[in-house]
Amino acid sequence: MKRTEAVSPLSPADRGTGRSADPGAPAIALRDATLAFGDRVLWRGLHLDVRPGEFLAVLGPNGSGKTSLLRVLLGQQQLTGGSLTVLGRPSRSGSRHVGYVPQQTFQPTHTLLRARDLVRLGLDGHRWGPPRARRAIRCRVDDLLESVGATPYADVPIGRLSGGEQQRVRMAQALATDPRILLCDEPLLSLDLQHQRTITGLVEERRLAAGTAVVFVTHEINPVLGLVDRVLYLARGRHRVGPPDEVMTSSALTELYGTQVDVLRVRGRVVVVGAPDGGTGHTHDDAAEEGEGQ
C-alpha cells in the first residue's frame, strides 16, 4: 500500500484548524509557477488562485503534468520556479487538511489490508498521542464506507476488490479528515455511471457543506461539467485557465495545441475533435450510455 499518499504524521505547525491566517486568502495560490524535468517544461508561468469552495477541473493530454501539479500541491514535488502557498503557508507533505485521492494503482491480491483498514488509516494515521475511542473510530469508518457505497465489502482485503471498488474506498479515505482541500487524480476511472455520481455527489456535498476547495484531475469533463467553476487545461507546456465556456472552445484549444481543434456541444456534452493526442476523452458520450442503460 502507498501509505504516504494519504496518511503521514502531522508536523507540529499543522495541528491547528487548517484555516489560513488570512480568512480571505485563497486555499491554493500559485505565482508564476513553473515545473520542468531537465529540458522538458511541463508548464510555466502558472498564476492561479483556488478559492475555498471552488471546483477546479484539471484537463490535458497524457504527460501534460496534471499528476505532477497535484504532487506539487501535496508538497511532494518542488516547483522549478515561482511560488506556492497552501492555506496561506508554504506547502508541505502530510497535511491532514489536504485530502488526496491518488491515481488508481491496483493493490496486490495477497494484501491482508481490508477496505475498512485503509479508511481507518486515513482517520488516525495523522494523529499524535493516544488513539481515539475505538467505538467512535469504528462508527466514523462505517459512515465513511457507507457514504461511498462500500459497506458490502468493508471487510474484504483491498487487493480482491475491483478497480472501481478500490477507487471508492480511496475516496472515503481522502475524506476521513474533513479536508479543506481535496485533490483528486482521476477518481472516476473504472467507475460506472451510478458510482461516478456517488463520487461526484460526495465531492459536491463536501464542497458545499465545508467550503472545501477541489482540484479534480480528469480525462473526462462531462461527468463534472455541471460542478466545475473553472478549468485548468494543460497542453504542450502551455496552459489556459477559466470557466468551461471560455476554455472548452475551438479557439482556446486550437491556440493551446497549435493545430485546429473543434469543440462541439452535443446534448449538453462537450465533444473535442482533432486534438493531436486523440483528445483527452471529452468525446465520451455519457448521455448515450445512460440512455442505453434505461
Ligand SMILES: Nc1ncnc2c1ncn2[C@@H]1O[C@H](COP(=O)(O)OP(=O)(O)OP(=O)(O)O)[C@@H](O)[C@H]1O
Ligand atoms: N520525478 C520525475 N522526474 C522526471 N520526469 C518526471 C517526473 N515525474 C513526472 N515526470 C514526467 O513528467 C511528465 C508528466 O507526468 P504526469 O504524471 O504529471 O502527467 P499527467 O498529465 O498526469 O499524465 P497522465 O494523463 O498520463 O496521467 C511525464 O512525461 C513523466 O514521465
